[in-house]
Amino acid sequence: DAKTTQPTSMDCAEGRAANLPCNHSTISGNEYVYWYRQIHSQGPQYIIHGLKNNETNEMASLIITEDRKSSTLILPHATLRDTAVYYCIVRVDYGGATNKLIFGTGTLLAVQP
């Protein structure tokens, strides 16, 4: 699976959009981009995933560049409860044992009041 690069930490004001970048310059054509987050003392939580088109759900939007070498997770109106470590993961979707997730160190997003 391709490696990802994320900033170690970011700040965001409450109510503003949080834009979390991820570089995955070695991503292959069949690898998806996934985002999970981990709130303090909890297990990781799935947020969103995509292949090449932009995706949106009730939690966030995922913007993938045309060359797929980078992506941005957008939380449109950050709240204090969004303070967490956000992990960007790229992997193929073959199912079964290959569904294991390979986490990096992620980005600590601190939402400020």
Place this chain on the structure above:
Amino acid sequence: GAGVSQSPRYKVAKRGQDVALRCDPISGHVSLFWYQQALGQGPEFLTYFQNEAQLDKSGLPSDRFFAERPEGSVSTLKIQRTQQEDSAVYLCASSPQTSRFYEQFFGPGTRLTVL
């Protein structure tokens, strides 16, 4: 509905003791994963079960680590002769299908401290 539960939430062991960590996945979930998370790091894969079959144990760090899921539901991760480097949070995750992607649902983890 009930999520993934793990017990105990906290465990303190003296070096050399054996420990057993339990995971109750979401009912009906076929896939079950164990991860280890050291302080300040992301989770690292340990092992994977599809029902009762352990299909991937490539992440287990040594033969002191053993996992089982005998009836395809509850799973236990056992660590024998614990060492200080085993101190970490152990996370369990379950997923409803094996084909294609389904999100993994994580439990809160068990924090193991080895003195």
